[in-house]
Every structure is written in structure tokens, then in C-alpha cells.
Amino acid sequence: xxxxxxxxxxxxxxxxxxxxxxxxxxxxxxxxxxxxxxxxxxxxxxxxxxxxxxxxxxxxxxxxxxxxxxxxxxxxxxxxxxxxxxxxxxxxxxxxxxxxxxxxxxxxxxxxxxxxxxxxxxxxxxxxxxxxxxxxxxxxxxxxxxxxxxxxxxxxxxxxxxxxxxxxxxxxxxxxxxxxxxxxxxxxxxxxxxxxxxxxxxxxxxxxxxxxxxxxxxxxxxxxxxxxxxxxxxxxxxxxxxxxxxxxxxxxxxxxxxxxxxxxxxxxxxxxxxxxxxxxxxxxxxxxxxxxxxxxxxxxxxxxxxxxxxxxxxxxxxxxxxxxxxxxxxxxxxxxxxxxxxxxxxxxxxxxxxxxxxxxxxxxxxxxxxxxxxxxxxxxxxxxxxxxxxxxxxxxxxxxxxxxxxxxxxxxxxxxxxxxxxxxx
Ligand SMILES: *Cc1c(COP(=O)(O)O)cnc(C)c1O
Numbered sequence: 001x002x003x004x005x006x007x008x009x010x011x012x013x014x015x016x017x018x019x020x021x022x023x024x025x026x027x028x029x030x031x032x033x034x035x036x037x038x039x040x041x042x043x044x045x046x047x048x049x050x051x052x053x054x055x056x057x058x059x060x061x062x063x064x065x066x067x068x069x070x071x072x073x074x075x076x077x078x079x080x081x082x083x084x085x086x087x088x089x090x091x092x093x094x095x096x097x098x099x100x101x102x103x104x105x106x107x108x109x110x111x112x113x114x115x116x117x118x119x120x121x122x123x124x125x126x127x128x129x130x131x132x133x134x135x136x137x138x139x140x141x142x143x144x145x146x147x148x149x150x151x152x153x154x155x156x157x158x159x160x161x162x163x164x165x166x167x168x169x170x171x172x173x174x175x176x177x178x179x180x181x182x183x184x185x186x187x188x189x190x191x192x193x194x195x196x197x198x199x200x201x202x203x204x205x206x207x208x209x210x211x212x213x214x215x216x217x218x219x220x221x222x223x224x225x226x227x228x229x230x231x232x233x234x235x236x237x238x239x240x241x242x243x244x245x246x247x248x249x250x251x252x253x254x255x256x257x258x259x260x261x262x263x264x265x266x267x268x269x270x271x272x273x274x275x276x277x278x279x280x281x282x283x284x285x286x287x288x289x290x291x292x293x294x295x296x297x298x299x300x301x302x303x304x305x306x307x308x309x310x311x312x313x314x315x316x317x318x319x320x321x322x323x324x325x326x327x328x329x330x331x332x333x334x335x336x337x338x339x340x341x342x343x344x345x346x347x348x349x350x351x352x353x354x355x356x357x358x359x360x361x362x363x364x365x366x367x368x369x370x371x372x373x374x375x376x377x378x379x380x381x382x383x384x385x386x387x388x389x390x391x392x393x394x395x396x397x398x399x400x401x402x403x404x405x406x407x408x409x410x411x412x413x414x415x416x417x418x419x420x421x422x423x424x425x
Pocket of ligand 1: 061063064082105202204205206240241242243276277278279280376
């Protein structure tokens, strides 16, 4: 199997690197996210190696996983960070990322966020509309500085992926259409507060083939050549993120195949390259471990009720996403091993189903299940819905492990609530 990770069985027991997953679950309780240091670093290096000839700036997408320890680890490997808010800028700087490696995308950057990012001297703004460009220009001039920007092109390419994570189609809210981008570049001198440093495209997420990227680059290339003729510098091409991983039976391109498909065009264009991978780096570097609370039957369906719900991992409920679910202990030798269960959480919503009709082997209350491929868009999307505490997070490196996020406390649930006694008298 091409896409390796460091969760594997030793004599039937599931390990993360060299630590039994169940041992961590017993020590810190469930639900708990567990990440492999080695998997994170391996994925980052693989991408780096595949694009070595271009010395790309690889900006890890903070929204995929914003844990400070994970950000710090990747920054130490040489990663920059791709942020989508002032909050993520705050975390990026705390994680020790050089501002010169921070790129800022978002369709709705506020004036305060733009000011803050300019003050921090981030590398580049990915600009999503002409009005945003005007705002950045105005704010930068007022601050007597020049903002480096990349116009986010809506490449208008169809990528076969989930409806909610398709971002590169013409009718999506993201980016600037090609005609408008060309017009802006022709008038680039009208924006003295910005430097048109590049073009940004982000075709979508969980894309398993090179074709949409190649098509996107082709369109970006036309805009770059056009813009350069008009005198815009356009030294950078930001290819965005979106590299797909294996959740079930996908056959995603390897970083090497991806690089082989896009490098020729990139070299011809003579651009510096930025990549913004999120899922590819962290997706299968993390699992969510949960305890089976009860087994129940209804109308011939069997349910395993577990202590993790859609508030901990919303992807199945939000996207209909598939995650493999496996017991952390030996799965063999059971009389009821062939039965299929719906793995459901405790949340009062019918959508709170982590997995449907799965064979879980011998299963009983008190045992742990691991939800695989939960490293990306798992903990960052967790919430307190139903008065639940967001889970603990653990990082494993070799035979050692450490808590990288404490489980929330009851106190966290009410921390920001205010009872206005003047109104309730
Ligand atoms: C979400 C996002 C990414 C990361 O996407 P992945 O599919 O996790 O690689 C990169 N760039 C932008 C602009 C994004 O919005």
C-alpha cells in the first residue's frame, strides 16, 4: 500500500508507532485524538522531496489541524502556514512560524485582520474579490506599507469530490473569475498599496487525480502570462491544497506522480511555487479513539453506542464522509464477528452516526474503537454541542507520548456565559 501511516497491529493490538493505543485511552480517557509524529513528518517530507527542484514554500493549512504542538512540529520541519483568520494568525505566530512564511486566504477578511496581518508582515494575502483588493490597498497605504497579494483565481474546473468541498467551480463563493482577474492585472498600477506577487488557485479538497490541478494551472498560466505582459510582477503561483488521501478505497496520486504531472508546466512558467496541503499532511496521521458504551438492537439493526459523537468528529454527519472504524484490541476469534453495527454517538441528532453497517469483530461495552483518518478537520471542527467537553489530544513519538491538548473541563462550558442580573430581576 502506497500511503503508509504509523498505526498498525502488533499481536492483534493497535499501536501508534510503538505505543499501544489502548494504553493511552486508559490513561487519558476517551474520546481522545492520537497523532503520530512520524506520519506527520513523513508526509511533509514526501511532498517536499517530490517538488525539490522548485524549492517550494509548503504552507500547512492550519484549518485542517490547528493544535499548537502539531504546528510547531511542522514549522520546525520548515513548513510555513496557511491561515484563514486573525485567530489562526495568532496561533501561527505562537507556534513559532516566521511571518515571512504565512499566507492568508479567506473570502471575508475583516479590516482588523488585514491590519494585524500587515503589522505582522505576513508573506502574502490570497485575495478573493476586487472589493477586498481595494480594502487591502487602502489599509496598506494608510499604514505606509505595501501588501504582497496573490489573486485567487476561480479556475472553474470540476473536481470529482464532495459537493461541500468543491471550491473551484464558477458558481462557488471562492476566488475571482478569470476575466475579472485579467482586468485587475491590467490596472495593477491603480493599487499602489499592493504588489501583485502571484496567482493562487485552490481547486477543492480530497482530490485524488492530477487532472483538475493540471487544468487549473493551465488557466492560471494564461492569466500570469497576460498579467506579466501588462507589467504585473507575478513571481509566485500558489497551487493551494486539496491532495486526497485514502479513507476507504481511493487510489490517490502519490506526491511524486502529482509533481511529475504538474512540474513541466510550472518550470516553463518560471514561477516560485507555494503549496497549501492540509489533509495530505495530517489526515491519516491522527485517529479518534472512543469507548463502546452500549450495544442495542432496533428493527434488526444493531447499534454500537460510543462515547464520541458528531461534536467530536463532524465529517460523517456534515459530508457523509467515510472513516474506517476498527477495534483497538484483537478482532479475531469471535462468534459474532460477522455482525454489522452502526457506530453512533450520544448526541441528540439522527445525523450523529460515525459509521454505518460495519463489521467490528468481537465487540462488547467497555472496549475501545479507533476511528481512522481523523487527523484533518476532526479536532478543529469539534464543538461543545450537547454540553460536551472537547476531547483530549495526544502526540506519540516512538515509545513516548504526551498530551498536546487537555480535555476541556465543565468550567470551559460556561466560561463566556454571562447572566445579566439587571435584566433577569
Ligand atoms: C482548506 C484549504 C486548504 C487545505 O485543503 P486540504 O484539502 O486540506 O489540503 C488549502 N488552501 C486553502 C485556500 C484552503 O481553503
